[in-house]
Amino acid sequence: MADPDADRGGTILSVRDLVTVYPTRLGDVPAVDRVGFDLRAGEILGVVGDSGSGKTTLARSLLGLVAAPGRIVSGEIRLHGRDLLTMTRKEMRQVRGAEIAMIFQNPIRSFHPAFTIGRQLAEAATRHRRISRRAAKEKAAEALTWVGMPEPRVRMRDHPHQFSGGMLQRVMIAMSLLNEPAVLVADEPTTALDVTIQAQILELIQRLAVDRGLGVILVTHNLGMVASICDRVMVMYAGQIVEESSVDAVFASPAHPYTVGLLDSQPDRAEGSRLEAMAGSSPKMTDLPPGCRFQPRCAYAEAACSDPPDLWEIPGGQTVRCWVSRRGGKLPDRRPGRSGGEER
Ligand SMILES: Nc1ncnc2c1ncn2[C@@H]1O[C@H](COP(=O)(O)OP(=O)(O)OP(=O)(O)O)[C@@H](O)[C@H]1O
Ligand code: SF4
Ligand SMILES: [Mg+2]
Numbered sequence: 121m122a123d124p125d126a127d128r129g130g131t132i133l134s135v136r137d138l139v140t141v142y143p144t145r146l147g148d149v150p151a152v153d154r155v156g157f158d159l160r161a162g163e164i165l166g167v168v169g170d171s172g173s174g175k176t177t178l179a180r181s182l183l184g185l186v187a188a189p190g191r192i193v194s195g196e197i198r199l200h201g202r203d204l205l206t207m208t209r210k211e212m213r214q215v216r217g218a219e220i221a222m223i224f225q226n227p228i229r230s231f232h233p234a235f236t237i238g239r240q241l242a243e244a245a246t247r248h249r250r251i252s253r254r255a256a257k258e259k260a261a262e263a264l265t266w267v268g269m270p271e272p273r274v275r276m277r278d279h280p281h282q283f284s285g286g287m288l289q290r291v292m293i294a295m296s297l298l299n300e301p302a303v304l305v306a307d308e309p310t311t312a313l314d315v316t317i318q319a320q321i322l323e324l325i326q327r328l329a330v331d332r333g334l335g336v337i338l339v340t341h342n343l344g345m346v347a348s349i350c351d352r353v354m355v356m357y358a359g360q361i362v363e364e365s366s367v368d369a370v371f372a373s374p375a376h377p378y379t380v381g382l383l384d385s386q387p388d389r390a391e392g393s394r395l396e397a398m399a400g401s402s403p404k405m406t407d408l409p410p411g412c413r414f415q416p417r418c419a420y421a422e423a424a425c426s427d428p429p430d431l432w433e434i435p436g437g438q439t440v441r442c443w444v445s446r447r448g449g450k451l452p453d454r455r456p457g458r459s460g461g462e463e464r
Contacts (some may be wrong), residue, residue, distance in 0.1 A: 132302045132335050133159040133182075133220070138195035140174075140181045142385040146406040151177040151190065153359035159303065161333040164326065166346035166367065168339075169356030175339045178356070179307045182337070183222050184212045201304065218248040221296035225312060227288040230295075231280040237291055238276025245298045246430045262295040263464065267324055286317030293324065295336075304328070307339045322349050343386045347371055355379050358403055358413040361431060365438040375440040377418045380451060412443070420444045420451060 136156045141148035151174045161167050167175050180186050182197060184204060197204040199219055204212060224230060231240055241260035242253065251259070257276070264272035267290040280288060289309060296304060306325065310318040326349045328334045338350060346353050346367060353370050355363040355378065363376040374380045381398035400417035409415050410427035418425065424443040431441045445451055 129160050129162060131158045132161050132200060134196070134198040135182070136196040136198075138178070138181060138192065138197065140177050140186055140190055140192045142177075142190045144406055148193075149405040150359050151405065152181055154195075155356075155359075155361055156195075157354055157364060158360070159335045159337065161302065161335055162329050163352065164329050164336040164338055164350045166338050166340060166350035166353040167356060168341065168343060168346060168353060171341075172402055172405070173356040174359040175356055176307055179222065179305045179339050182303075182305055183210075183216050183220060185216075185222070214248065217244070217296075217301070218299040219301050220305065220308065221299075223289070223292050223296050223309050225308040227292040227312075228280060229286070230292055233441065234420040236277055236279055237283070241276065241291070241295055241298065244295050248299045248426070260294075263298045264291070266297060267291075267294045267329070267349050267412060268320075269294065285316075286313050286320065289313060289317075289321055290324070293321070297328070301334075303335045303337070305337045305339075307336070308341070310345070311341070318345075324349040325349065344382065355382065357407060358405065360413065360441060361439075362414065363438065364431075364439045373436070373447045374409060374437075375434060375438045375451065376414075376442050377420050377444075377451065378414050381417075389398055412441075414442075 135158075138152055138155045138216060139150060140152035141150050153174070155174075155178055157165065167178065169175055177186060177190065181192055186192060192205060195205065199215065204215060207215065207308050217376055225275070231237070238257065241263065242256040245251065245256040245259040260276060261272045264275065269275055269287070269290055275283075283291060286351050293309075304325070309325075310321050311393050313321065322345060325336055325338070329336050334461070338345070340346060350367050352365065354361055355370070357378050363370065363379045365375075370379060371383070374383055385398045398417070403409055403413055403416065410428070412418070412421070415421050415425045422444065429441045429443050432446045433439050434445055440446070
């Protein structure tokens with residue numbers, strides 16, 4: 121983790137015009153299409169969007185782990201100013217785990233079933249530094265303490281199957297933090313866990329950001345999670361960012377029609393029901409509409425929308441990819457049964 125006093129609040133990760141494609145028989149699919157953002161020390165950036173919008177591809181691109189046959193074709197990923205995309209594989213292996221780390225949805229797959237957790241953590245601790253076995257074990261126990269593991273020294277003797285899903289996710293977070301990276305990329309880290317454990321893992325991630333200045337990219341389907349722990353949110357649709365801004369601004373006043381639909385279709389926790397499912401589905405990535413990619417589903421569409429919109433900053437600091445928001449600043453409320461937008 122970054123030293124919390126050094127560089128607190130400074131930009132640690134800077135992504136520009138990142139394009140990652142998967143080749144298909146019908147041509148290259150731009151799963152990540154000119155994505156750019158900055159992440160500051162101690163900041164938690166939420167990434168949300170439909171299934172297939174490119175969230176995992178973006179997360180894996182940041183670590184140089186795009187699944188074959190996918191490949192990054194252009195852009196910049198600067199970590200503390202150094203462009204990861206110009207590094208050799210060997211250099212990238214050094215950076216991965218030591219400066220930028222990732223946790224996945226299914227922790228069990230990240231561990232070898234036959235070895236103790238202590239051994240696997242200690243091995244991870246020696247991957248980037250020359251330290252004795254004893255020091256590596258100490259480091260492993262320390263990392264387990266960071267994530268609130270009871271009796272860490274005893275649990276280090278256990279094998280992966282002896283842990284519950286929530287505890288194993290903690291072990292995975294401990295493993296990713298062993299070498300004190302500046303950035304943690306978490307792809308749906310709590311989806312497989314029950315609600316109470318989810319809350320504990322989120323609290324842990326938040327504490328690591330606040331106390332240690334860890335920059336976090338949190339991929340999730342859950343907007344409630346974004347509202348509770350993220351500082352900023354990036355909304356993706358068909359490979360592109362369609363809206364990016366502070367969480368407060370997006371929840372108070374969503375500027376992209378897709379974000380409006382996403383907020384409306386979240387389960388209403390108080391009533392335990394879904395408000396309104398969003399009409400339509402994401403376009404096929406091999407058959408994208410020529411103009412705005414959201415146009416076929418958009419209640420606000422107009423003639424201008426047959427040209428692809430760029431990302432613009434609108435008054436209030438939100439960044440949005442929409443002709444109507446660009447012109448008017450805010451979206452008029454066109455949802456059935458609503459008036460004035462006071463519920464946003
Ligand atoms: N290995 C692959 N080969 C070909 N296309 C792929 C591959 N992996 C992903 N894609 C395509 O890339 C696009 C983005 O996929 P990605 O997994 O990044 O989306 P996602 O936002 O993480 O979705 P989910 O919410 O379901 O996890 C999708 O259109 C998907 O079909
Ligand atoms: S650009 Fe047009 S079609 Fe696209 S989201 Fe905005 S209003 Fe809808
Ligand atoms: Mg995914």
